[in-house]
Amino acid sequence: MSDIIDSDVLQKRAAELVDLALKAGADQADAVALRSRSRSVSVRLGKVEGTEASESDDFSLRVFVGRRVASVSANPGFDLKVLAERAVAMAKASPEDPFASLADAERLAKSYPDLELFDPTEVSTDALTAAALEAEEAALAVNGVTNSSGAGASAGMGGMVLVTSHGFSGAYMGTRFGRSVSAIAGNGTKMERDYDFDSRLYFADLKPAAEIGRTAGERAVARIGPRQVPTRKNITVVFDPRMARGFAGHIAGAINGASVARKTSFLRDMMGKPVMKAGIHVTDDPLVVRGASSRPFDGEGVTGQKLSMIEDGVLKHWFLSTSTGRELGLETNGRGVRSGPAVSPSSTNFALEPGNISREELIRNVGTGFYVTELIGQGVNMLTGEYSRGASGFWIENGELTFPVSEVTIASNLKQMFFAVTLADDIDRKFGVAAPTLAIEGMTLAGK
Structure with missing residues (x-):
């Protein structure tokens, strides 16, 4: 593990690359080394389908000659001097960019905090395999689950070294562990699928494999026998936290x-x-x-x-x-x-940021509406805000989730949706994009 965490060699190589760029004629330069290591196992129906491992150290050099800028990338083993000279030659031949430069020196971090992003826990391939198998077994044990789309477990780490020509040199590493499973319920043309997953920086923070599997199975079974409801206007749509993170x-x-800057945001x-x-x-x-x-x-x-x-x-x-x-x-x-x-x-x-009512109270207050657990398609125009996506989930009647719903479309405009949001209090901040269950009033549901 120590050779993976130790960034001194990468920092030294990046610093040498910056120095050679200045000697080749650059006015400013920075060099980045990105390090990654990962292992993953996938299983299906009790058998290992694949085991993957990858390692990489990737370098990139960015040079500035006046207002002209160029960038080059390379793998380990490259000739530093040749790379630096090539980058400078490219910059001299490039058009001017009036906004390109390094960050102002006074904005650079003089010191930076330890954010505890690295977990040194070693997880063997056998342990990853066992977790994936356990998650799938728990999913298949749920009454009504008839098949599996597979399960997986992974462990990885990555980090960055940055050296600039105006005095910054820093590095950090982080880890990531994950588990996932996808379950199928029902038979023939009436099969339904759902999933669960977890991803954390620290191995000990992961949800147990059996819990992930059980949740995936229960979600799939709950979707059996969906209906297509009639088209409705001015309906309240509730976004499950998985979908709410996408809205965020x-x-x-x-x-x-x-x-x-590109004028592509509404x-x-x-x-x-x-x-x-x-x-x-x-x-x-x-x-x-x-x-x-x-x-x-x-x-x-x-x-x-x-x-x-x-x-x-x-x-x-x-x-x-x-x-x-x-x-x-x-x-x-x-x-x-x-x-x-x-x-x-x-x-x-x-x-x-969350509101101050529970998920249950939020749904109860809706009365009649649609609870979304899956969205399909990319029907979001960030230039205009127009929003239209296929959806499935559950019908809300008298403030409770009732029967499953599929093959409908929900539509509105993000400009209006942003002003029609009510937020529950069930946020999970362990995701990079976090949001609670949320309700959006005034949407259109296109059904049968």
Whole structure:
């Protein structure tokens, strides 16, 4: 394990790469090394279907010559001098980018916290196999479950080394463990499928394999015998937490500075204005200890702080990297993410903050409506906010879940949906995008 955690060799190599870039004629440069290790096992009907393992160390160099920028990537074993010279030559031949540069030196992290992102627990392939088999066995033991789509377990780690030409050098590593299972209930043309999964930074925090399997099986059985309800307008739709996290993801996408700069977000002109119902708060915090999407510094060496992205319904911040911030006349807020050599803004631990009523009370207050457990298709237009997706779930009658529903479509516009949300209190913050059960009034349901 020590050779995987130890980043000194990677930092030394990245620093040498930056130095060679400056000697080759770059005005500024930064180098990133991304390290990943992973193992996974998949099983189906009691037999191992696949075992996979991967290891990689990927380097990227970004150089600036005036306002011209170029990036190159390579695997271990490359010639540092050749790579640096190639990057500088590419930059000199590139068009000028008025917004491209490293983060301002005064914004760089001088120190950064230990967020406890790394769990040194060793999980063998045999242990992963046993967990996957246990999860599937528990699913198949549920009365009404007739088959399995398979189960899996995984363990991995990854991290980043960043060195810049203006004084930053840092590294961090994180781990990830996962379990999942998909169960089938019913027979013939009346089969239904559902799933459960868990993913955590620390192995001990994972839900037990048997619990995951049992939940997947029970969910699949509950979906047997679905009906297609009549078309209705102005209906309240309740989003299960799994679906609510996707809804929260639409919020994150709409307030991403890159989308605003490209004019592809329907909220691009709404800074400082109400974009959600009063009383709703949306936060983003990169510094959560053991947080699923925590990072002590971003892809440019800037430590971000917790932000109230939407406060009492009012939009307060975009997600910004250095270049995106400059394009919008603002400063980075430490949300830059490396994707290979490129840097773009993204959320960290993003949360649609919960309300103060229970899930049961929320459903009871709906009276008659539709509880969504699965969404199908990509029918969301982030330019206009138009929302239309296939859905399945359960009908709500007299404030209770009754029969399963499938083959319907729910539709509205995110602009209206954001102002029609009521939130329960059952948020699970161990996900990188977190949201509670939520109800949205005034949607259209297209059925038979």
